[in-house]
Amino acid sequence: xxxxxxxxHATNVLEREPTKTELAMLDVLWSEHCSYKSSKxxxxxxxxxxxxxxxxxxxxxGLVDIGDGYLVGVAMESHNHPSQIDPYNGAATGVGGIxxxxxxxxxxxxxxxxxxxxxxxxxxxxxxxLEQVVRGISEYGNSVGIPTVGGELEFDDSYDENCLxxxxxxxxxxxxxxxxxxARTPGHLLVMFGSTTGRDGIAGVSFASxxxxxxxxxxxxxxxxxxxxxxxxxxxxxxQLIREKLIDGLQDFGGGGMTSAAGELASQGGxxxxxxxxxxxxxxxxxxxxxxVTSESQERMLAVVAPEALERVIEILEENDTPYAVFGExxxxxxxxxxxxxxxxxKLPIDLLVDGFPEPExxxxxLPTRSTGMGWFKEPEDLKExxxxxxxxxxxxxxxWVYNQYxxxxxxxxxxxxxxxxxxxxxxxxxxxxxxxxxxxSWCLLDPSQGTSxxxxxxxxxxxxxxxxxxxxxxxLNFGNPEHPDSYAQFVDSVRGLGQFSHDFEIPIIxxxxxxxxxxEVDGDTHRINPTPQIMIAGMFxxxxxxxxxxxxxxxxxxxxxxxxxxxxxxxxxxxxxxGEVKGNPPRYRPEMEKKAMNAILEAHSRGLIRSCNNVGRxxxxxxxxxxxLNSPYGFKLDLEGAPGTARGFAEKLFSESAARYVxxxxxxxxxxxxxxxxxxxxxxxxxxxxxxxKVADFGRFSITLxxxxxxxxxxxxxxME
Amino acid sequence: MTxxxxxxxxTNNENDVLRGLSLxxxxxxxxxxxxxxxxxxxxxxxxxxxxxxSYGDYLRAGAVASVxxxxxxxxEIADDGKPVLGICNGFQILAEAGLLPGAxxxxxxxxxxxxxxxLKVSENxxxxxxxxxxxxIRLPIAHAEGNYYCSEEDLVRLQDEERIPFRYCNxxxxxxxxxxxxGALDNIxxxxxxxxxxxxxxxxxxxxxxxxxxxxxxxxxxxxFVRVTKEA
Numbered sequence: 001x002x003x004x005x006x007x008x009h010a011t012n013v014l015e016r017e018p019t020k021t022e023l024a025m026l027d028v029l030w031s032e033h034c035s036y037k038s039s040k041x042x043x044x045x046x047x048x049x050x051x052x053x054x055x056x057x058x059x060x061x062g063l064v065d066i067g068d069g070y071l072v073g074v075a076m077e078s079h080n081h082p083s084q085i086d087p088y089n090g091a092a093t094g095v096g097g098i099x100x101x102x103x104x105x106x107x108x109x110x111x112x113x114x115x116x117x118x119x120x121x122x123x124x125x126x127x128x129x130l131e132q133v134v135r136g137i138s139e140y141g142n143s144v145g146i147p148t149v150g151g152e153l154e155f156d157d158s159y160d161e162n163c164l165x166x167x168x169x170x171x172x173x174x175x176x177x178x179x180x181x182x183a184r185t186p187g188h189l190l191v192m193f194g195s196t197t198g199r200d201g202i203a204g205v206s207f208a209s210x211x212x213x214x215x216x217x218x219x220x221x222x223x224x225x226x227x228x229x230x231x232x233x234x235x236x237x238x239x240q241l242i243r244e245k246l247i248d249g250l251q252d253f254g255g256g257g258m259t260s261a262a263g264e265l266a267s268q269g270g271x272x273x274x275x276x277x278x279x280x281x282x283x284x285x286x287x288x289x290x291x292x293v294t295s296e297s298q299e300r301m302l303a304v305v306a307p308e309a310l311e312r313v314i315e316i317l318e319e320n321d322t323p324y325a326v327f328g329e330x331x332x333x334x335x336x337x338x339x340x341x342x343x344x345x346x347k348l349p350i351d352l353l354v355d356g357f358p359e360p361e362x363x364x365x366x367l368p369t370r371s372t373g374m375g376w377f378k379e380p381e382d383l384k385e386x387x388x389x390x391x392x393x394x395x396x397x398x399x400x401w402v403y404n405q406y407x408x409x410x411x412x413x414x415x416x417x418x419x420x421x422x423x424x425x426x427x428x429x430x431x432x433x434x435x436x437x438x439x440x441x442s443w444c445l446l447d448p449s450q451g452t453s454x455x456x457x458x459x460x461x462x463x464x465x466x467x468x469x470x471x472x473x474x475x476x477l478n479f480g481n482p483e484h485p486d487s488y489a490q491f492v493d494s495v496r497g498l499g500q501f502s503h504d505f506e507i508p509i510i511x512x513x514x515x516x517x518x519x520x521e522v523d524g525d526t527h528r529i530n531p532t533p534q535i536m537i538a539g540m541f542x543x544x545x546x547x548x549x550x551x552x553x554x555x556x557x558x559x560x561x562x563x564x565x566x567x568x569x570x571x572x573x574x575x576x577x578x579x580g581e582v583k584g585n586p587p588r589y590r591p592e593m594e595k596k597a598m599n600a601i602l603e604a605h606s607r608g609l610i611r612s613c614n615n616v617g618r619x620x621x622x623x624x625x626x627x628x629x630l631n632s633p634y635g636f637k638l639d640l641e642g643a644p645g646t647a648r649g650f651a652e653k654l655f656s657e658s659a660a661r662y663v664x665x666x667x668x669x670x671x672x673x674x675x676x677x678x679x680x681x682x683x684x685x686x687x688x689x690x691x692x693x694x695k696v697a698d699f700g701r702f703s704i705t706l707x708x709x710x711x712x713x714x715x716x717x718x719x720x721m722e
Numbered sequence: 723m724t725x726x727x728x729x730x731x732x733t734n735n736e737n738d739v740l741r742g743l744s745l746x747x748x749x750x751x752x753x754x755x756x757x758x759x760x761x762x763x764x765x766x767x768x769x770x771x772x773x774x775x776s777y778g779d780y781l782r783a784g785a786v787a788s789v790x791x792x793x794x795x796x797x798e799i800a801d802d803g804k805p806v807l808g809i810c811n812g813f814q815i816l817a818e819a820g821l822l823p824g825a826x827x828x829x830x831x832x833x834x835x836x837x838x839x840x841l842k843v844s845e846n847x848x849x850x851x852x853x854x855x856x857x858x859i860r861l862p863i864a865h866a867e868g869n870y871y872c873s874e875e876d877l878v879r880l881q882d883e884e885r886i887p888f889r890y891c892n893x894x895x896x897x898x899x900x901x902x903x904x905g906a907l908d909n910i911x912x913x914x915x916x917x918x919x920x921x922x923x924x925x926x927x928x929x930x931x932x933x934x935x936x937x938x939x940x941x942x943x944x945x946x947f948v949r950v951t952k953e954a
Contacts, residue, residue: 138834142864143775145734229732229778321731405834407864409929410773412738415936417838426934 001210002027009358013349021338021346024290028256029263030357032209032516038362038482039514042492045499050508052471059181059268060101060252061171062510064472066540068429071178073171075101076474076536078515082204082223083136083165087129091136091165092226093201096298098169099144100252103235104301106179106242107171110411111425112141114167115152115437115476115534116402119160121394121720126155129163130402131721136226137167138405143228144235147414148406149423150435155394156442158530161520166476166534170435172427177242179250182268183304183330188248190262190275190328191310193317194234194299197258198283200225201296204255211481211517230299230322237320238301246313249304258293259353261302262328263336267354274337275328277345289345293338304330364492365485370446370570370585376578377569379651384702387622387654388712389577396573396619397716416547421462421615422539424547432541434468440618441530443586446571448490452497452533453504453589457659459537460505461615464598465662466547467605468539473502475512475535480519480528487519490531497589498533504591507537542606550614551632552665555693557611559636561686562678563597563661564645565621567652573619574655586657593660593683600681601662609670609677616661622654624663626697629706630713635696638689645684650701665691723952725751726766728796728812730787734774735809735928742928743770745941746948756787760795768805768951769796771812773864773926783826783867784814793819805950806920807850810865813912813922822915822922823880824872826865830905834866838936839903841911841925842891846884848914850921850946858895859939861925863903863911868924870906870913880913888912888923919954921947 002010002023010018010026018026032038048056054071055063061073079094095112102109114137119126141148146169183190201224241247249269251261258280262273277292287295305313310326317324331337336353338346349356380386390396403418415432416424422436438459443451456473463470475498480487502509519528541547569575570584604610616624621640629635640653647653666674678685692698695706725743729736736753743749751770754762763769776787787793800806800821808816816822829835838860845856872880880886888911891897897909904924912923927940 135833139866142834142836142866143732143734143778145774227778229775229780232732232734232775404837407834407836409836409862409864409926409935410734410738412741412929412931412935415934430934432934 002030005358006030010352013352013356019346021290021293022348024294025259025346025348025353028259028294029353034256034260035357036514037357037360038516042495045495046509047499047502047506048509053508053510054175056510057512060104061107062474063105063178064510066427066431069174070428071173071175072427072433073102073105073107073173074168074474074538075511076166076168076476077101077513078476078478079165079167080162080478080515080518083133084163086223087132088136089223089225091133092140093224093298094165094167095137095140096226096231097254098167099146099231100254100301102169102171103238104181104250104252106177107173109146109169109171110413111149111170111435112146112168113148113150113435113437113536114165117154117156117159117164117532119157120155126160127720133163133165134402134405140226140228142407144231145410147408147410148418149408149414149425150418150437152437152439153399153402154441156530158528161522161527162518162529164478164518164529164532168437168474168536179242179247181249181251181264183249183265183271183273184269185248186271186330186332187307188330189305189307189310189326190273190330191303191305191313191324191326192280192300193237193322193324194301195227195230195297196281196283196323197292197295198297199287199291199295202291202294204296209517211519211521224296224298226298233320233322234299234301237317237322240316241313244312246305246309247303248306251302253296253300253302255296257296263350263354265304266336266350272331272333272335272350273328274331274339276339278340279325279327281323281325289338289340362482362488363485365489367448367489367493372585374567374569379649383651383654384704387626387704388708390573390619390623391626391709392712392716393573393577394716396623398713399717401718401721420549421465422468430543432547434463434466434539434547435536436462437534437536439532439534441532442576442582443571444494444531444533446582446584446586448493448531449497450589451586452494453501454587454659455533456498456501456535457589457594458617459535460598461662463537463539464601465613465615467545468541469602470505470507470537470539473507473509473535473537475509475533477512477514478518478529478532478534479516482516487528494531494533498535548605548610548613550612550628552628552634552636552691553611554667555634555691557665557667557691558671558687559689559691560664560666561621561643561661561688562601562664562683563593564658564684565643565647565653565656565661566645566658567647568656568658569652572655572657587659590659596681596683597660597662600678600683603677604674607673609674610664610666612665614663616663618657620655620657626709628663629697630710634691635694635698635706636689637692637698639700640688642686643688644686723748723750723767724765725749725768725770725951726754726763727751728754728769728771728792730756730776730790732775732778733772733811735772738928739770739772742931742944743948745931746945748952749948756790756792759791763795763799766799767954768947769799771808771815773810773812776811776815784811784818787815788818797821800920803917803919804954805947807947808922809926810924813924814867816920816922821920822913823876824870826867827869827871828867829869835903836862836864837903838862839925840891840893841888842895842897844884844887848885848887848918849950850943851887852946854942858891860937861927861930861940863925865924868904868906870910872907877907885914886910887914888925
């Protein structure tokens with residue numbers, strides 16, 4: 001809802017009272033979701049530059065040059081609030097929206113990802129949300145024919161009242177076909193197509209920019225309904241329009257509906273627009289102008305078409321049997337004019353509507369100080385049992401119950417399925433790109449800045465372990481209410497952490513989204529989500545390189561631990577398992593060590609020295625090693641006594657989540673060259689054992705049969721869902 | 723010799739199939755949309771109905787497409803003894819149209835399922851499986867309704883007449899309930915009609931047609947299809 005200050009500001013600029021339609025338009029475009037009014041002021045902290053960046057933050061999708069005449073496009077967004085209210089439709093339209101962002105740039109959509117967060121699934125409401133969200137994503141994404149190649153799933157009580165649904169769409173395009181989100185030429189026509197306009201999702205962005213109250217169910221009409229068949233038809237029609245270069249500008253009807261779509265086009269193009277709402281094909285006949293301009297009905301696109309191209313455009317739209325209307329025109333008056341039955345319903349200056357809001361004060365609170373103390377720590381008596389419990393724990397266990405519901409192979413270009421460190425897609429000219437996404441929200445709760453940098457480092461290691469070099473970052477920043485200083489402090493600190501990482505590793509951030517107000521009032525208490533800066537990084541393989549997986553490939557190969565292990569047990573999955581919560585200072589972000597390890601592993605991969613490789617993340621070394629044998633015909637036999645670093649106890653070595661570590665399988669003949677590279681980069685390394693032909697994980701002091709391990713790993717989530 | 727690849731609104735594997743067939747010398751595929759009608763099939767020597775969600779799979783998977791305007795043309799070609807291949811949604815459409823016996827019910831898990839599976843190829847070729855007799859092959863599946871069901875009588879005929887070229891199995895080729903991904907009767911992944919010129923299968927050969935995708939076992943099936951088309 002508009003604040004009194006905002007209404008006064010608009011009245012002063014207009015020198016009159018805004019009309020009802022104008023108020024509705026300002027309400028959606030000045031919502032947090034559309035305006036980024038609390039967040040944008042911090043984006044200067046990001047590294048957004050890179051030689052490969054073709055189009056950075058600001059339009060539907062970021063575009064990055066991958067060479068040989070192709071660009072990869074990416075967009076990332078949240079659909080949290082709708083998914084909490086109506087999980088099936090909320091999640092489905094989240095996917096629909098992110099696809100529109102990418103195709104509105106002219107891209108062919110080639111991959112999807114989703115990152116989900118829920119409260120513990122032992123609560124029926126949470127299990128229901130998970131089941132319905134996954135079904136929504138699955139039925140929508142599968143139908144539209146775009147493979148899902150990656151994502152993340154995390155559980156934490158903080159998501160009980162606010163689940164998170166973050167989605168990514170990846171596209172590909174040749175630069176000469178890129179369509180910009182701008183209306184540059186007065187006299188050009190506004191053509192909408194794809195679907196009719198109804199009352200679903202009216203002012204959905206405003207609803208997404210507030211905290212939930214106890215009456216959340218009332219908001220159901222603010223959730224949009226998806227139609228994947230209509231989307232497939234839109235994609236087919238759009239492919240033709242783009243191939244024939246018939247479109248001068250393109251926007252999708254997303255958050256903010258027609259107000260946002262046409263307003264952004266005019267704002268980017270330095271022009272104005274006039275729209276006639278009577279011409280819009282409606283689902284319900286009695287809709288008011290303020291409803292039509294703010295409806296978020298799905299599957300609609302807005303094209304800017306030169307008059308001479310109109311005939312052919314209409315021909316293509318009719319061939320595809322999709323509803324369409326020529327409902328407006330680009331003007332030179334720099335105003336957004338809404339007409340109904342020949343009467344002016346709204347006339348707002350574009351620069352008032354887009355970005356003309358009075359910037360709100362957002363006091364930054366102070367973050368609580370945490371200790372490095374480990375008074376809670378006790379060496380477990382049964383390390384085998386602890387390892388099995390970790391394998392079974394929700395944030396580590398097998399998630400195939402979820403991702404087996406996603407079509408991962410449609411379009412026949414999926415090189416590596418979900419379940420490895422990253423999904424890999426084949427692009428034109430035989431190029432291969434890996435996509436991964438991470439956020440350790442426990443770390444981010446304990447230290448938003450370090451937790452964010454270190455979550456990004458975890459994504460980076462996923463790519464490096466496979467042999468892919470990071471080329472860009474997209475993000476989706478999910479936080480609580482920015483009007484609360486303690487919540488806003490988390491946001492600001494986390495943005496610093498992400499900015500720091502993007503500069504440290506010189507990886508450009510090319511797209512993203514901010515979702516605030518993820519908190520609820522429950523019986524007078526504030527329930528706020530853990531800070532959740534979801535980070536997605538893409539990496540590219542050298543031409544001809546095969547992605548390296550984590551399953552052990554051969555028996556009697558040596559296994560090496562790269563990097564140092566420190567007694568960093570606070571904020572770990574081990575701590576959560578032992579004391580039921582996370583506290584203290586989380587593992588440190590170590591950019592220098594991280595870079596050395598990264599360069600060493602990448603060079604070893606470039607020379608084909610490593611057979612299989614994993615990085616150390618959640619659950620520490622023990623879990624990293626177990627994941628190398630869970631789907632392998634081989635086991636291992638280890639001696640971890642000599643692991644470098646300051647960790648002394650055995651449990652510390654096994655479960656510490658220190659950064660900058662990898663495990664690599666290197667056969668004997670490759671070892672001289674491998675050692676040479678490791679030494680050159682100044683990385684600590686230790687041979688920790690051998691792969692063996694027996695299906696057993698032998699840690700020296702205890703051993704686990706693979707059958708026990710697989711059962712623990714497989715049943716972690718399934719026991720709640722089946 | 724040309725192979726028509728059919729697209730209904732909502733079909734989404736047509737490009738994958740076109741690409742797979744074009745890897746094969748003499749494959750020569752072309753796209754035909756439902757709205758072009760049977761006329762567009764007059765030069766076709768064979769037909770592939772690819773996977774996807776024709777008409778959104780609203781009502782029932784394949785049900786709306788099975789009465790589509792192009793179905794008369796497909797029926798004619800099938801009656802002429804020319805080869806017809808239905809993959810995934812294509813199989814569902816052929817079953818709905820009565821060109822193959824039985825029906826594809828919702829998966830036993832009630833969820834969509836996407837994964838790599840092993841298939842045991844029958845010992846007796848059905849033409850589409852020449853050179854693959856008794857092999858264990860690896861293809862991906864991706865469907866919500868792949869649980870093959872038919873009457874007891876039809877099942878006995880399918881078995882007796884050796885019209886079940888593909889059954890779900892484990893890595894070692896053992897057919898058993900624990901490797902049945904969707905609840906299909908007798909682990910059936912694919913069947914042929916009585917004349918042996920129509921093949922319907924749930925797994926996706928086109929998604930296992932290049933080394934980079936992790937398997938080329940599907941290419942053998944597509945190659946056989948092209949060969950059978952030439953011979954028909």
